Amino acid sequence: MNSALPRNPIAALLHPWTWRMAWRDSRSQRARLVIFSLAIVAGVAALVSIHSLKESVQQGINTQAKSLLGSDLMVSSREPIRDEDAAKLNRYATRSSRETSLSSMMFFPSTNGARLVQVRAIDGAFPFYGKVKTEPAGAWQKIQQEKGVLLEPALLDQFRVKVGDTVKLGSAELPILGVVTDPAPQSSRFSGFAPEVYLGRNQLEATGLMGVASMSTHLMQLKLPAGTDAVALKKKLQEDFADAPWRLETPEDRQQNLGDALDNFQRFLAIIALAALVLGAIGVAGAVHAHINKRVPVIAILRCLGCPGNVAFGIYLIQAAVLGLIGALLGAAVGIGLQVSVLTFFAGDLPFEIPIAPQWGVVLQTTAAGFGVCCGFALIPLLKIRRISPAATLRGGAMLAGRNWLAATPVYLLLAGLLVLLSIPGDSNWKRALAMVAGLAGAFLVLLLVAKCLTWLSRKLVRPSWPYLLRQGISNLHRPHNQTVLFLLSLGLGTFLLVTILLTGNLLKGKLSVSQLAESPNLYLIDVQPDQEPGVREVVKNQGLPVLESAPMVTMRIASIRGIPVQDLLKEKKVPRWLARREFRSTFRTELNSTETLMDGEWKTQRDGADAPAPVSLEEGIAKDLGVKVGDSITMDVQGVPIETQVTSIRQVDWSKFNLNFFMVFTPDVLADAPGFHVVTTKAPDAAASGNLQRELVRGFPNVTAIDLAVVLETIRKIVDGISQVISVLAGFTLLAAIPILTGTFLNGRDLRVRESVLLRTLGASARQVRIILLIEYAALGFLSAVTGLALAVGANAVLATRVFKASPWPDFWILAAAFAVTTGLSILGGILLGRGVNKTSPLEILRSGV
Numbered sequence: 001m002n003s004a005l006p007r008n009p010i011a012a013l014l015h016p017w018t019w020r021m022a023w024r025d026s027r028s029q030r031a032r033l034v035i036f037s038l039a040i041v042a043g044v045a046a047l048v049s050i051h052s053l054k055e056s057v058q059q060g061i062n063t064q065a066k067s068l069l070g071s072d073l074m075v076s077s078r079e080p081i082r083d084e085d086a087a088k089l090n091r092y093a094t095r096s097s098r099e100t101s102l103s104s105m106m107f108f109p110s111t112n113g114a115r116l117v118q119v120r121a122i123d124g125a126f127p128f129y130g131k132v133k134t135e136p137a138g139a140w141q142k143i144q145q146e147k148g149v150l151l152e153p154a155l156l157d158q159f160r161v162k163v164g165d166t167v168k169l170g171s172a173e174l175p176i177l178g179v180v181t182d183p184a185p186q187s188s189r190f191s192g193f194a195p196e197v198y199l200g201r202n203q204l205e206a207t208g209l210m211g212v213a214s215m216s217t218h219l220m221q222l223k224l225p226a227g228t229d230a231v232a233l234k235k236k237l238q239e240d241f242a243d244a245p246w247r248l249e250t251p252e253d254r255q256q257n258l259g260d261a262l263d264n265f266q267r268f269l270a271i272i273a274l275a276a277l278v279l280g281a282i283g284v285a286g287a288v289h290a291h292i293n294k295r296v297p298v299i300a301i302l303r304c305l306g307c308p309g310n311v312a313f314g315i316y317l318i319q320a321a322v323l324g325l326i327g328a329l330l331g332a333a334v335g336i337g338l339q340v341s342v343l344t345f346f347a348g349d350l351p352f353e354i355p356i357a358p359q360w361g362v363v364l365q366t367t368a369a370g371f372g373v374c375c376g377f378a379l380i381p382l383l384k385i386r387r388i389s390p391a392a393t394l395r396g397g398a399m400l401a402g403r404n405w406l407a408a409t410p411v412y413l414l415l416a417g418l419l420v421l422l423s424i425p426g427d428s429n430w431k432r433a434l435a436m437v438a439g440l441a442g443a444f445l446v447l448l449l450v451a452k453c454l455t456w457l458s459r460k461l462v463r464p465s466w467p468y469l470l471r472q473g474i475s476n477l478h479r480p481h482n483q484t485v486l487f488l489l490s491l492g493l494g495t496f497l498l499v500t501i502l503l504t505g506n507l508l509k510g511k512l513s514v515s516q517l518a519e520s521p522n523l524y525l526i527d528v529q530p531d532q533e534p535g536v537r538e539v540v541k542n543q544g545l546p547v548l549e550s551a552p553m554v555t556m557r558i559a560s561i562r563g564i565p566v567q568d569l570l571k572e573k574k575v576p577r578w579l580a581r582r583e584f585r586s587t588f589r590t591e592l593n594s595t596e597t598l599m600d601g602e603w604k605t606q607r608d609g610a611d612a613p614a615p616v617s618l619e620e621g622i623a624k625d626l627g628v629k630v631g632d633s634i635t636m637d638v639q640g641v642p643i644e645t646q647v648t649s650i651r652q653v654d655w656s657k658f659n660l661n662f663f664m665v666f667t668p669d670v671l672a673d674a675p676g677f678h679v680v681t682t683k684a685p686d687a688a689a690s691g692n693l694q695r696e697l698v699r700g701f702p703n704v705t706a707i708d709l710a711v712v713l714e715t716i717r718k719i720v721d722g723i724s725q726v727i728s729v730l731a732g733f734t735l736l737a738a739i740p741i742l743t744g745t746f747l748n749g750r751d752l753r754v755r756e757s758v759l760l761r762t763l764g765a766s767a768r769q770v771r772i773i774l775l776i777e778y779a780a781l782g783f784l785s786a787v788t789g790l791a792l793a794v795g796a797n798a799v800l801a802t803r804v805f806k807a808s809p810w811p812d813f814w815i816l817a818a819a820f821a822v823t824t825g826l827s828i829l830g831g832i833l834l835g836r837g838v839n840k841t842s843p844l845e846i847l848r849s850g851v
Contacts, residue, residue, distance in 0.1 A: 005311050012310040013317065022318040025298065033291070033319065037327040044331025044370035047277055049338040051366040052359045054272065056343060060354035066251040067130030070185035071097070071221035072230045074249045075237075080218050085244065092233060093222040097124030100201060102216040103194060104209050107168040108159040115155065116705065118194040119169065119209065122184065123201035128223040132184050136163070139178030143200045148177035150198040154708060157691045158698050170207030174199065194705050242573065264508055264805050267432075271504060271800075274436055275497040277369070277419065281377040282490050288320055289381040289486060299388045309386040316385060320378040328371040332363055376418060379411045416441060432804070439799070443496050443792045444489065450788050451488040454780075458484075469769055473776025487781045488788070491827065495789025496796070499819045503797040503811045520658035521548045521681035523690055524707040525697065528678040532701055536680055539700060543693045545682045551587045551660040554676035558584070559635040559642055561626060575626060584636075586664040588671040595657040601630035601649030606667050613646040614670040619653045622663040636664075638674055645670075658709065684710070774831040782827020786820045793819075 006012050026033055066072070075081065075089065081098070090096050099122045106117045123144065132140045139150055149167065156162060156179060163176050183196060204210060224230060230250040237248060299312050336358045343356045419437045458477035466474075477484045523545075528536050530552070537547050558566055561575070569575045590605040592598060604615035613633060618626075628634065628647055636643045645666075653661045660679055684690035687710070694706045757770045794816070798809035 005306075005308055007308045007310055009310045009313070012308065013314040015311070015314075018311055018314045019318060021302075022315045022322075025295070025315060026319055029291070029295070033323055037323045037330075040324055040327025040370075040374050041331040041334060043279065043281065043374065044328045044367060045334035045338060046279060047370045048332050048335025048363055048366045049342070050272055052335065052339040052362050053342060055359040055362045056339065056354050056356070062251070063129060063353070067127065068185060069249065069251045069253075070127030070129055072128070072224040072228070072251065073222040073234060073237075075220040075222070076247045076249070077218050077245050078216075079245050081220050081246075085241065086220060089220060089222060089237075092224060092228070092237075094225050095125065095128060095223040097122060097126035097128075097221045098201060099123075099126070099219040099221070100204055100210075100216055101219065102209060104170060104207075106155075106197060108161055108165075109168060109173075110161055110165055111159050113159045115159070116194045117155070117169075117197045119204075119207075120184070120196055120198050121201040121204040122198065124221075126221050127184050128221070130185070131182070132180060133182035134178045134180055136178055140180075140198075142177050143198060144202075145200075146177065147203060148175045148199070150178050150180045151176055152183070152195045152197075152708075153179050153181065153687065154691060154694050154706065155195050155197075158694060169197065169199075170209040172203070172207040174203070194707075247576075267804055268504060268508055271436070272501060274419070274440070275501055277373060278440060278497060279494060281373050282493060285377040285380055286486060286490050288378040292316065292381050292384055296388060299385055303388060309388075312388070313382060313385045317378075317382055320382065321375055324371055324374040324378065328367050328374065331370065332367040335366075336363060373415075373418060376411070376415045383411065439796060443493065443796070446792060447489050447492040447496075447788055448485065450492070450784060451485040454488070454784055455484050469772045470776060473773045474780065476773065476777040477780060484781065488785050491782070491785040491823065492789040492792075495785055495819065495823050496792040499790055499793035499815065500796045500800075502815050502819070503793060504800055504805070506812050506815060507797065507801055507805060507807050521683050522658075522708065522710040523682050523684050523693070524709065525680040525682070526677070526705040526707060528680055528701070528704055530676075530678060532704070533678045533680065536678075536697070536701060536704060539696050540680065540682050540693065543689065543696065545684060545689065545693060548681045548683060549593075549660045550678055550680045551589070551662075552671070552676055552678050553585050553587055554638060554671050554674045556584050556586055556636045556638040556643075556664075557582070558626075559637040561628060561634050562632055563635075584664055585662065586666060586671070587660070587662045588666040588668045590668060592651070593659065593661075595654040595659045595661055597652040599650045599652050601647070604648045604667055606669050613644045615648040615667055616645040617649040617651050617665045618647055619661075619663045620650050621653075623647070623650050638671070641674075643670065684708075771832065775828060778827045778831030779824070782824040785827065786823035789823065790816055790820055 005017060006015055012018055073093075081089075086096075086098070099120060101118065101120050103116060104119050105114050107114050134140050134150060142148065143150055149169065151167075156176075161167070161176065163178055165176050166173050167176060168174075180196070180198060184198070186196075210216075224233065231252055234248045234250055237246075295316070299316075302312050302315075303309070339358065340356055343354055416437060419440070420434055455478045458474050462471050462474050464471075525536060525540075528550075533550060537550065540547050560566060561569060566575070592603060599620055601617075603617065607614060616634065616636075618628065623629065626634075630647050630650060632647050634645050634647065636645055651665070655661060660681060682693070684693060690706075690708055690710065697704050697706060757774075760770055760773070761767070794811050797811050801807045801809040
């Protein structure tokens with residue numbers, strides 16, 4: 001045999017005799033190999049189903065988040081978009097819609113009233129995502145076909161008009177076709193400081209309002225073909241139309257209204273995906289380990305007959321690979337079924353639609369990844385084959401003890417690299433993906449160290465004076481062929497991963513439940529004059545509503561940056577055209593508010609001197625767009641009066657809070673005398689309370705405009721609630737997927753337990769004594785696995801909370817207590833069930849079977 005078989009690993013793997021022997025050896029081990037295959041099926045099924053769920057949920061949330069913008073890409077401009085440019089934009093889109101928005105007075109002839117309104121003239125089928133709800137239903141489509149307008153409910157309440165009455169807009173008299181209860185997405189949070197009025201874009205010319213071009217905003221909304229990268233297209237259009245005075249926005253830009261909710265959810269999905277991958281690998285490695293231990297005598301005989309070590313290695317690698325492929329394909333089928341079943345079951349409980357159809361691209365990728373990881377993790381126990389010598393036949397099949405770290409190091413490095421590559425798609429930050437895998441490797445090393453210490457302690461601590469059953473149970477932890485290392489790694493790592501998922505999911509749900517939405521204002525009172533501010537506060541309080549904030553607001557434009565006029569900067573393309581022409585609404589105060597964090601510089605409360613430049617604090621995003629830093633000078637045009645300013649600080653602003661946040665904040669001594677108005681915010685519990693407040697304000701302060709953002713907040717709340725529910729579903733599903741994998745940990749050592757129990761019973765031990773010995777061993781293993789896994793999970797949760805999710809690192813005690821009880825209890829239960837199975841088989845039957 002020596003002369004016929006190659007010793008080169010690749011040649012040995014491709015040799016026909018290796019394949020024939022792999023088939024022959026499998027014939028007597030079909031049942032065991034089926035169990036091995038089931039472990040792969042469970043692992044790949046968990047991997048495929050969780051990744052498919054992740055992709056389906058991500059698609060559902062992205063679609064829902066697109067309802068904040070209503071399209072895949074929005075182009076806005078203060079100048080009309082030329083028809084030739086619109087035609088070029090349409091080449092990238094499957095559908096498009098155009099809108100002209102402007103402010104105008106609307107007259108109500110029936111009550112002889114008038115009100116400043118924001119006119120939105122829209123054509124096409126906008127919005128492409130989400131729906132506009134009207135009363136009566138179908139009125140949104142009517143404005144594209146009939147003469148008329150749609151109004152906000154507050155206008156009907158304030159002016160005592162109803163559907164069918166006539167209003168005058170510009171020079172046109174138009175009937176009220178309906179009321180908009182759930183409006184179309186706005187171009188910005190405050191696209192206009194007035195209630196909105198909708199009409200078909202083809203009616204705008206008849207109103208005679210198109211002459212107010214300088215006060216109008218022109219939008220073009222695009223629906224892109226499926227699979228188009230909106231962010232990449234945005235960058236391309238910015239380059240192709242560099243001279244156009246456009247601002248481009250994608251749903252990703254608009255998702256800042258969700259705060260960190262989507263980012264955190266995506267990071268959580270990355271953790272879930274990595275956990276599924278490793279849990280599946282645990283099942284595979286454990287099954288292969290048990291299979292190789294069983295075949296040690298056969299391998300030793302082959303070595304006696306002259307079979308090279310690489311050929312013996314190839315025999316069982318072929319078995320593992322073939323079964324891995326079959327198991328991966330079956331696991332993919334099971335995973336698809338699980339994904340469809342879970343989404344179908346929970347479809348009615350989620351506040352937005354999630355695609356149920358299988359994600360075939362994800363299925364193919366995860367099946368291939370699962371197969372690769374299965375083969376990779378199978379290599380770890382397979383490497384032992386090369387250490388089995390012919391002398392093993394004389395030792396009853398026992399393998400030589402010893403370390404073979406040098407040979408295994410390439411395998412570990414390969415697996416680490418594979419895990420990093422598979423983690424990056426789940427978390428686009430490669431450093432974070434690398435840190436996750438490094439943390440997992442650290443947990444693995446800690447568990448390995450604990451297992452080695454337990455083995456050493458069990459050998460050193462046992463005393464002859466101890467009761468026999470206790471002594472035997474503890475000795476099982478260090479005896480030959482003990483399962484201490486494998487069990488602690490499997491159950492401890494599984495506990496660590498699952499508890500980390502539970503703690504992280506609970507952390508995120510807690511963060512969402514106390515999120516910005518609960519305290520965010522939903523009603524903004526605009527154009528409150530300084531002398532009216534106390535009276536408006538009083539009206540709000542008399543309605544039983546809180547005054548959340550009140551801030552002065554002054555409008556201004558940028559005249560120059562670092563002494564260079566804006567027009568010169570535009571020619572040099574050093575600042576965006578839309579930003580240079582923007583009218584900034586700024587404020588002044590002496591302290592930061594709860595939504596701001598000072599990132600750089602010093603917060604000033606007054607000028608350093610009468611001749612010193614005015615200190616200004618910039619929001620970090622606008623500072624980046626302007627290309628300025630602390631110490632740079634900016635000249636502001638405050639309604640015709642130039643003011644020299646100096647950037648003294650940069651702030652990070654949480655725009656998701658819906659509080660009164662500003663790009664520029666000045667000190668009071670700079671703008672206190674500048675013409676402006678106040679904005680007062682409150683929170684109305686329902687539409688009735690909002691309407692009552694607005695009617696009272698119309699009586700006493702007719703110039704004050706109320707902007708109701710309740711519908712916008714409700715849209716965001718639905719998305720955030722959906723994220724919270726999906727986190728619960730995915731965490732629970734991961735737990736269920738882990739059950740068959742971790743169950744295999746107990747089953748892998750069953751044959752060895754049968755053999756040892758037969759020996760004990762042959763020597764006179766009773767069934768009860770055998771059960772107690774197994775209980776002591778499994779109780780010790782379960783206790784150590786639970787303690788170590790939970791300690792690692794608490795540490796991982798603290799790191800994730802502080803470094804990734806920006807939340808409190810304190811874990812939920814009840815989760816830890818329940819996890820400890822369940823882990824220890826399951827380990828003990830496994831020992832009980834194993835003991836019952838062992839004791840049902842007679843010693844003679846076991847000995848005859850050759851176990």
